[in-house]
Amino acid sequence: MSELPLVGLAAQISDLHANPALLRDEPRDIELHDFFMADVLAGDWRPLAEQARNLLRGHAGRLGIHGPFWGLDISSPDPEVQAIVARRMDQALDVCACLEASQMVIHSPYTLWDHHTLDHFAWRSAYDWIIANCHACLRPAVERAEALGVTLVIENVQDKDPDIRADLVRSFGSHAVALSVDTGHAHFMNGIAHAPPVDFFIRRAGDLLQHVHLHDGDGCADRHWPIGDGSIPWKAVFRALGEAPKMPRLILELSDKAGIPASIARLQELGLAR
Template sequence: MTSRPILGAALCRSSLAAHVDWLREAPRDLELQHFVDAEVLEGDWSGLAAEVNQLLDGHQGRRGIHGPFWGFTIASYDPEVRRIVARRMDQALDVCAAVNGTHVVIHSPFTTWGYNHRGLYPTDTDRMLSAARDTLGGALKRAEDMGVTFVLENIEDIEPSDRAMLCEALGWQALELSVDTGHAHYSHVSTGAPPVDFYVRAAGSRLGHIHLQDADGFADRHWQIGHGTILWQSVFSAIAHTGANPRLILELRDKAGVLPSAAYLKEMGIAE
């Protein structure tokens, strides 16, 4: 078995079957993107979960889902919205149990606006932490009992340590950190944040998950690896520096780029 980290992928219903053989050739981690929409979570998704399980028979990697995120934040100041989001988290855990998953991706509440207004409203941080605690408290306890981890992904985050601060305030209960390379690169180029490898290093041993996508730093491209300007050697050196064993998920807009991206990183000698 190679000592290089093993790549996995984020796949949807239309692309999963085409990648099953690749997923089975090594213990590749998988993230299912079928269940992010409220319409799916509110409907009968049991047949879809059964289809996934049948298709993945023999798969040895870790499995998880991208949780819902459209239209909300996990730290809304509106109590009615928090109740809706808490229900979405519970629905995500229902799905995770049905597909034998061990992780759920959720999105960071930190924004560019919030970063640039720090200090003007001194109660904002405490208010955000209180809202996040109210939203996630029940789901985190349930996830811990299930052996499932929520991984908190950077979105607009400019300060790489902000999510760790939030998780620390929540007691790291069923929480780990996720780094999306394209989001970090966008924040670096467009909003003055540190480079991608700084996000990885800041996560340290709490790094549980990475979305690997290439980008130009202007937008959230989700390009094939090698088609953007991210310095991949620095990213994988930072991963090794953490000592963590994160799920390495190729999250590409065009799923036809998954295998070429894996081949590109393998040719660089930094992943399998």
């Protein structure tokens, strides 16, 4: 039997200070959640980054950050908003450069409204229009990410269609843009909007998949519960992950970081991950 995949974790620096054992048991991938708020990115974030560098000294896992998303629409058609989005992405890439982070998570622009309405606009290709707006917001960031060795991974949020983000990723024609699947978001959309199940999202991402957020839920809200506390069919999810051309980064993204050890233990009990 092949070795079980190693899960990483999303956390703030304060969480890692409070739970240093999470950094010692295995070389887990880390996704820092300290650098997505506008006031942090527009302020002096370097002392915070220095704390992270000191804390992670000697850590052998890969490092990523969650990029800005609150209040940002990467498909905005407004040139002034596009400039703000571009500036926030550039500030977040400054953090990546400082920390030598190799992934940055950003949010999908697609909404449930888009899924049910875009085909109504026969007067123009609404799909191409959204992609063009995303390029206006993200093209400078993509070019800089290429130079830095950072991959921007676009995670599903309100996506009902598991394929629509893949079209966006391919439109950039860049190794610096890839897909993320958020298990809780997919399960939420399955529950409220009859989107395909989580394992379908994983499978349909194919060779574009480089990142997965792992958290459980009940299909009624975006819970970010520990593994096993909700109704996601984890065996099906990891069966789909096992079919991927390359195992993506697997990041536990729990609201309550105290649930991380129990989530890892649950995945081990199921023979899925460690």
